[in-house]
Amino acid sequence: MANRSRRVVPVGLALVLALAVAGCNANSSSGDSTKDKDKSTSALESVPQGGTLHYLSRRATETFETANAQMVPTSRLRWVHRGLTSWQTFPDKDTVLVPDLATDTGTTEDGGKTWTFTLQEGLEFSDGSPITAQDVKYGIERSFAPMFQGGLGYHKTLLEGGPDYDGPYDGKELDSIEVVDDHKIVFHLSRPFGNWPWIVSMPAFAPVPKAADTEPETYGENPVASGPYMVTSFSKGTQAVLERNPNWSADTDQARLAGPDKIVLDMGLNNDTIVQRLIDDKGEDQSAISNALISPSQFQRIESDPSISDRMANGPSGYFRYLAMNVTRPGLSDVRVRQAINYAINKAEVQSVYGGPKFGGQITASIMTEGIPGATDYNLYDGGETGDVEKAKSLLAEAGVTDLKLSLTYPTDVSAIEEKEAQSIKNSLKRVGIDVELNGLDGDGWYELISSADGDYDLTTSGWGADFPSGMSTIQPLFASSEIGDGGGNASQYSNPDVDAAIDAAISEPDLDKAAEMWAAIDRQIMEDAPIVPILVQRTQALAGSKIMNYFMPAYPPFANELVVGVDR
Amino acid sequence: MITYVARRMVTAVFMLLAIAFVTIALFFGASKDPARAMCGKPCPAETKAKVSAYMQTDQSVVWQYGEFVKGLFVGRTYGEGAQQVECAAPCFGYSFPNRSDVTSLIAERLPVTLSLALGAAVLCLVVGIGLGALSAIRKGGIVDRFSTGFAMFGLSVPTFLVGLLVVQVFGFMLNVLPFSGFVPFSESPAGWAWHLVGPWMVLSFILAAGYIRVTRTQLLNELSADHLVAMTARGASPRQVNRHAVRGVMVPISAMFALDVTALLGGSVIAEKVFSLHGLGDLLLSGVNEADLSIVVGVTLFSAFLIIVGNLLVDLALPLLDPRIRRA
Numbered sequence: 001m002a003n004r005s006r007r008v009v010p011v012g013l014a015l016v017l018a019l020a021v022a023g024c025n026a027n028s029s030s031g032d033s034t035k036d037k038d039k040s041t042s043a044l045e046s047v048p049q050g051g052t053l054h055y056l057s058r059r060a061t062e063t064f065e066t067a068n069a070q071m072v073p074t075s076r077l078r079w080v081h082r083g084l085t086s087w088q089t090f091p092d093k094d095t096v097l098v099p100d101l102a103t104d105t106g107t108t109e110d111g112g113k114t115w116t117f118t119l120q121e122g123l124e125f126s127d128g129s130p131i132t133a134q135d136v137k138y139g140i141e142r143s144f145a146p147m148f149q150g151g152l153g154y155h156k157t158l159l160e161g162g163p164d165y166d167g168p169y170d171g172k173e174l175d176s177i178e179v180v181d182d183h184k185i186v187f188h189l190s191r192p193f194g195n196w197p198w199i200v201s202m203p204a205f206a207p208v209p210k211a212a213d214t215e216p217e218t219y220g221e222n223p224v225a226s227g228p229y230m231v232t233s234f235s236k237g238t239q240a241v242l243e244r245n246p247n248w249s250a251d252t253d254q255a256r257l258a259g260p261d262k263i264v265l266d267m268g269l270n271n272d273t274i275v276q277r278l279i280d281d282k283g284e285d286q287s288a289i290s291n292a293l294i295s296p297s298q299f300q301r302i303e304s305d306p307s308i309s310d311r312m313a314n315g316p317s318g319y320f321r322y323l324a325m326n327v328t329r330p331g332l333s334d335v336r337v338r339q340a341i342n343y344a345i346n347k348a349e350v351q352s353v354y355g356g357p358k359f360g361g362q363i364t365a366s367i368m369t370e371g372i373p374g375a376t377d378y379n380l381y382d383g384g385e386t387g388d389v390e391k392a393k394s395l396l397a398e399a400g401v402t403d404l405k406l407s408l409t410y411p412t413d414v415s416a417i418e419e420k421e422a423q424s425i426k427n428s429l430k431r432v433g434i435d436v437e438l439n440g441l442d443g444d445g446w447y448e449l450i451s452s453a454d455g456d457y458d459l460t461t462s463g464w465g466a467d468f469p470s471g472m473s474t475i476q477p478l479f480a481s482s483e484i485g486d487g488g489g490n491a492s493q494y495s496n497p498d499v500d501a502a503i504d505a506a507i508s509e510p511d512l513d514k515a516a517e518m519w520a521a522i523d524r525q526i527m528e529d530a531p532i533v534p535i536l537v538q539r540t541q542a543l544a545g546s547k548i549m550n551y552f553m554p555a556y557p558p559f560a561n562e563l564v565v566g567v568d569r
Numbered sequence: 570m571i572t573y574v575a576r577r578m579v580t581a582v583f584m585l586l587a588i589a590f591v592t593i594a595l596f597f598g599a600s601k602d603p604a605r606a607m608c609g610k611p612c613p614a615e616t617k618a619k620v621s622a623y624m625q626t627d628q629s630v631v632w633q634y635g636e637f638v639k640g641l642f643v644g645r646t647y648g649e650g651a652q653q654v655e656c657a658a659p660c661f662g663y664s665f666p667n668r669s670d671v672t673s674l675i676a677e678r679l680p681v682t683l684s685l686a687l688g689a690a691v692l693c694l695v696v697g698i699g700l701g702a703l704s705a706i707r708k709g710g711i712v713d714r715f716s717t718g719f720a721m722f723g724l725s726v727p728t729f730l731v732g733l734l735v736v737q738v739f740g741f742m743l744n745v746l747p748f749s750g751f752v753p754f755s756e757s758p759a760g761w762a763w764h765l766v767g768p769w770m771v772l773s774f775i776l777a778a779g780y781i782r783v784t785r786t787q788l789l790n791e792l793s794a795d796h797l798v799a800m801t802a803r804g805a806s807p808r809q810v811n812r813h814a815v816r817g818v819m820v821p822i823s824a825m826f827a828l829d830v831t832a833l834l835g836g837s838v839i840a841e842k843v844f845s846l847h848g849l850g851d852l853l854l855s856g857v858n859e860a861d862l863s864i865v866v867g868v869t870l871f872s873a874f875l876i877i878v879g880n881l882l883v884d885l886a887l888p889l890l891d892p893r894i895r896r897a
Binding site for chain 1: 599601602605607608609610611612613614615616617619620623624648651652654665666667668669677733736737740741744748749751842843844845847851855860
């Protein structure tokens with residue numbers, strides 16, 4: 001799942017997923033020069049069939065419930081469940097959307113407000129019953145039930161009548177999901193939405209046969225499978241064993257390679273122990289992947305030993321790290337002051353706080369990160385990697401600002417990293433004569449503050465990860481004026497009617513290539529107003545055992561594709 | 570005696586009710602919003618309000634407390650109609666992230682914590698009293714010097730460090746112990762013990778320190794006490810003398826032991842975390858991390874309950890061990 005990355009180091013809810021990556025021997029992407037698209041590595045089109053894959057999870061609450069899951073379509077949840085669409089990822093080119101249960105990625109004839117999907121013929125669940133449009137509808141409806149709070153819920157507000165719908169358990173259906181026949185399903189949205197084909201790749205769009213949903217609370221422990229594997233044993237919080245679903249056929253599936261015969265998922269393991277086991281690479285751990293987070297202190301050890309570093313996938317993809325400037329505050333209302341701060345920040349220092357160019361991340365000056373269509377490498381305020389103090393000072397002088405005092409709030413409960421980052425920004429701004437007062441808050445208090453319209457703060461550091469590759473999932477949540485306050489992510493409280501209108505148009509555009517161009521223009525338009533200082537695109541890393549094949553970090557999302565790994569035998 | 574027990578029980582109940590109130594009040598005093606954690610993404614204000622209403626976290630502290638106490642006796646339901654989830658009495662609350670009532674979560678986790686606690690308790694008692702007694706008997710001898718140092722070390726190093734060292738040395742370097750996991754006793758007693766040796770070693774090492782010191786000091790005091798000196802003077806054998814001395818040592822040791830065991834039963838957060846054991850400590854930690862009020866209150870109360878019961882048992886047992894207390 002891609003989530004707001006408030007927490008960077010273990011413990012957190014934010015990076016709650018498989019930061020799993022790693023290179024197999026044949027396929028490790030070194031991760032150097034990440035904007036270079038001509039890497040020799042490529043995704044394998046097939047992997048050896050057979051063997052047992054081990055998954056070491058630091059989460060104890062692993063289930064195969066789709067109604068409230070918050071995981072990307074390339075995650076382990078989808079070993080068991082298919083969606084209407086899915087993703088193909090590559091080490092060397094952008095992620096693409098492919099049909100999964102459906103025959104295509106959806107069609108619209110009214111500019112993106114009504115979307116039609118047709119299911120492939122002859123698909124069967126693990127229990128032998130046919131996969132029908134009705135099962136897809138029921139699966140989506142379940143996600144509206146209050147008992148399944150949470151998960152990726154874009155569809156809940158987009159489907160007509162969604163906000164007032166409470167799930168199928170009291171006998172009601174959501175009429176905006178229209179089942180035309182066994183194979184044809186039509187979605188009626190409350191507004192044109194060009195990214196709907198990506199939305200239907202999300203967990204809630206997995207089919208669930210109503211007849212099998214007799215105990216919704218525990219359905220995710222032994223669901224009926226549409227994907228290549230079915231759960232054959234489940235011990236809550238400890239272990240799940242998956243074996244092949246005989247009714248799944250590889251010819252119908254463009255997203256999964258289904259190499260291993262069996263998958264053993266161990267849950268609730270200590271993060272550091274997982275990393276240590278993968279470093280050690282003994283016995284079954286040689287065929288293991290994980291969602292453990294590698295801490296900066298472990299990089300050196302890994303780096304110094306090629307037999308370990310060869311197994312580490314390091315990706316350009318990751319989380320967008322930025323400094324938000326509250327434009328409603330007197331000290332920051334002048335665009336020249338915000339531009340001056342853009343020039344003043346020593347991004348190289350923040351980069352080293354996060355682990356340097358190789359592990360920490362790439363310095364950036366735009367909003368959308370690599371892998372998001374429309375992301376462009378431009379820099380409106382090029383002060384070099386360490387900042388341009390003179391330029392910043394002259395802008396401040398032009399704005400007639402002297403003795404500026406600003407507060408900088410940041411979350412403290414995670415790791416000392418965010419504190420060091422805040423300190424670095426304070427030092428940067430001191431160079432240009434801006435006095436920064438640091439205000440560290442615990443994670444929840446911090447988020448409460450920066451997501452309320454009357455929050456008392458000037459600056460805040462923050463992070464963001466997109467849920468699907470589109471400006472809709474990066475620019476809209478952070479810069480639309482509807483996202484100011486009430487828990488929204490617009491911490492700069494940036495409100496520009498022109499930008500709002502442009503965002504609205506881009507969201508509606510069903511031609512995604514055209515939408516990408518629109519998002520690119522909005523990216524630049526926003527940066528002209530300088531409501532934030534883009535700092536880094538953080539990298540993500542993970543280790544895999546030495547027998548794991550085809551395990552790499554794509555440009556987006558910041559997780560390895562767990563559906564295509566194989567076990568070398 | 571019966572009135573005494575009855576009085577203690579009544580106090581205990583009030584104490585537990587007070588602890589529940591303080592836990593709930595503290596939880597809501599903090600800035601954590603359980604609805605945000607369970608709201609998903611995106612999380613518009615209306616969705617959050619819906620989630621909050623369903624989880625009943627939008628109500629006041631007093632209301633929460635009232636419902637909690639009521640739930641203990643008659644159970645609780647969340648949601649309405651076909652949507653509702655039931656939490657049967659005694660309901661300690663319902664954990665939405667785990668989709669389970671807290672009572673069953675505690676019941677699920679208890680065997681792990683119980684195994685961990687009892688093994689560690691026995692081991693620390695054997696090591697602690699053994700080394701302490703040997704030190705006292707041969708004061709200044711090599712055992713004494715070793716165990717004093719051992720105790721000092723045990724008292725001063727943090728649990729997580731010892732835990733990580735044990736995992737690192739025995740698990741990874743020597744590869745003689747499993748580094749994580751739990752096997753139920755009913756499945757394989759050998760596997761059960763095998764997986765727990767590491768955490769037992771860690772916990773008993775930390776705990777034994779106290780027992781070594783108390784046993785040693787107490788035994789030395791006893792041995793030099795007037796009545797034992799007199800006993801020796803009258804020609805009693807060292808064996809007889811020691812037997813009397815041990816009774817004096819038993820009192821503080823039992824008091825200490827009962828408290829340690831009950832605290833261990835409440836969950837050892839760090840040892841469980843290091844060894845990836847899913848006991849009560851781990852449950853409590855996940856509750857705190859996920860802003861899951863029900864778990865926090867449930868586990869806190871359960872631990873408090875154990876400690877109060879443990880204290881009561883000690884107070885009832887001590888007079889049996891030491892007649893002087895009975896007379897006082």
